[in-house]
Amino acid sequence: MGIPGQLLVLLRAHAGRFWRELSVGGVAGALTFFCFSMTPSLLPREWYLQGVASGICTVLGYAVGTFLGALVRRLGFRGLHHARHRVIANRVLLGLAIVLIPLFGVLGARWQLQVRELVRADTDDPNYYALVLLIAFVLARILLALARFLRWSARALGRFGGRWIPVPIAKAVAAVLVTVAVVLLLTDTLGPALLRAANNSFSLTDQGTADGVQQPTDPDRSGSPASLVSWDDLGREGRSFVATGPSTADISAFTGAPALAPVRVYAGLESADGLQQQADLVVRELQRTGGFDRSVLVVATSTGRGWINQVAAAALEYMWGGDTAIAGMQYSTMPSPVAFVVDTATPPQAGRILFDAVHAVWQTLPVDDRPRLITMGESLGSFGSQGAFDGLADVTAESDGSVWAGTPSFTPLWERATADRDPGSPEQVPVLDDCAVVCFSAAQGDIPAEATPKVVYLQHVNDPVVWWSGDLLFNRPDWLDETPQEGRSTTMTWIPLVTFWQVTTDMVFSSAMPDGYGHHYALELVDAFGAVVPPDGWSAGEAERLRQVLSSVGTGG
Incomplete structure (x- = not known):
């Protein structure tokens, strides 16, 4: 077997292992939010920005689906407790993905063309929507890996603290400590460093x-x-x-x-x-x-x-x-x-x-x-x-x-x-x-x-x-409840979490x-x-x- 064949085998193995590790509810949420991310917003989006928006929304959908799945299990529903049921659910989701992802890719391209015509932008724009899925997957994979690392860190810290204090308290303290560490890293270390780099870069341009x-x-x-x-x-x-x-x-x-x-x-x-x-x-x-x-x-x-x-x-x-x-x-x-x-x-x-x-x-x-x-x-x-x-x-x-x-x-x-x-x-x-x-x-x-x-x-x-506005994350604004004025797409609607990232990329x-x-x-x-x-x-x-x-x-x- 040549090197290309070996790489294909490794990719298949990685994909299979990655798929089995995913939450069924999370995958359902990710697929739903990916499809939502393709809907139109205020302005036409370049295909690579669509990939970014879709990647972020996919991870958010996975988080929402995982949370709802855990909530349902807490309420006593154990429909996917047996491995056989889980296999069936995964196959159903895979079938839906095979149908919905291409469908919403085509719909997304059409919606973007409609918005381009609405704002009199260039309609002869290459929309490489086949690459949207690749960008979205890579970005979602990176963000999910970071989230899992933080979860692992919190759990490890909670187990360590559980040696001396009650486990529930140790877990709560660990979650808070990890959250604070991330915030401090972003605000006191990465933030100032990026700001200095940006200032230096833009000063040269100035x-x-x-x-x-x-x-x-x-x-x-x-x-x-x-x-x-x-x-x-x-x-x-x-x-x-x-x-x-x-x-x-x-x-x-x-x-x-x-x-x-x-x-x-x-x-x-x-x-x-x-x-x-x-x-x-x-x-x-x-x-x-x-x-x-x-x-x-x-x-x-x-x-x-x-x-x-x-x-x-x-x-x-x-x-x-x-x-x-x-x-x-x-x-x-x-x-x-x-x-x-x-x-x-x-x-x-x-x-x-x-x-x-x-x-x-x-x-x-x-x-x-x-x-x-x-x-x-x-x-x-x-x-x-x-x-x-x-x-x-x-x-x-x-x-x-x-x-x-x-x-x-x-x-x-x-x-x-x-x-x-x-x-x-x-x-x-x-x-x-x-x-x-x-x-x-x-x-x-x-x-x-x-x-x-x-x-x-x-x-x-x-x-x-x-x-x-940050309110777009969880609140429907008045202007999206109103009849669209000329220049705004009549098919745009508010979707929790998704609309915020669409408007951000706009x-x-x-x-x-x-x-x-x-x-x-x-x-x-x-x-x-x-x-x-x-x-x-x-x-x-x-x-x-x-x-x-x-x-x-x-x-x-």
Whole structure:
């Protein structure tokens, strides 16, 4: 027998031994959850992400099935006590697996195609669903092995402790000790190590400059020769922000009148020592460039790595003929998904510090000679920007309005506004007092033409960043009980444990969706700013013209 034959024999032996060691209830649960994992969610999933989601769900299903099996046995049912009955049950499960796994593979591929068409994504995408099973099996095998190791550790420790104390108490103490050890390992050892590695990696990326981005010569930009901020200290996203945007010629071509050069000021992590010092530097840059003399002054809170939506900035600059000043600063080198997990304290802290620093100078100006002060942010930037305020009443009292896009569901202001929606109003697109103060918009046209809200929340019904929550693990959210708004799959349903991991994997490529879907916000920002801070004479026709201009230069973030 050759080497390939020997390997096949070993694999068969391993598979047989592994199969016999599995719990019948666990296998039933694993098969059920694997099939559930193939159902559609908010966005289309790449085949390898489907494999990850299916692997995690399969292990969770195995745990649920094993627990229920043990519970049934405790209640006195011994249907699988005899080996013959167990063999029959295993054969039935094997037959079901042979039928259901290919069936749900085909159904899953069809569901993903339907979701791709729904969000106008590329439908000519290779879906290697045959590999989903392989990825799911390997990942499930690894996770199950880890779980079994922890169980073995707890049992061994319990037997050891049982020499001196009652066995039930020893087992309970052992389980607690193993749990605490795992938590400490993750939080005090692996967590900090991974965070340091991530910071080092992303710091190297932050030192680079995007293709085509060059140091500005306009004195109205940070990083220019006239600036108080060094070009090299701005960070990758800061350099892109200050060096791009519409020129005065571009703006004049849109407005038909002479334009001012828009002010963009920014401070990177290396620009000053600490968030307060960065904010003070931004204020000095605003004073140097005459930002407090413009008609509109924007405090923009960036995402994790310092990104500010260029379409949002350009939309305001076109609308106001360049008579704007936008101020931002960097508070991290980590992308939002990483910062989202490891650091949710810094974004609101940075948002408040920057706003307070700008507001302190702004409020000293004559009331009739102040610029209109607004705030904006997207994703983690929206979460951070809202940290500047104690409530929506504070927004209206301290500023002239806010535009927040793709707000994470754990943002306190967003949570309160959503909870206070009018009775019968859907959580997907809440309505509060006919948009008198707060207006939610899921798509172009959602903001009434006559509305003049102080706050606009942009949130797509299929944006996983907005709808992700730990509550998805065990609680059905209101938005999944509601009739799906346009853009959300009508076949999506809530499944305990499974939906959480589906929405989690949806977030990975949510920003890569076409404009208006997922976590990609661009042209709808025109209507948002047109409602919160409209220039004189602004109309629906002007808004449509601006959308065409922004579309012609691209809307990617």
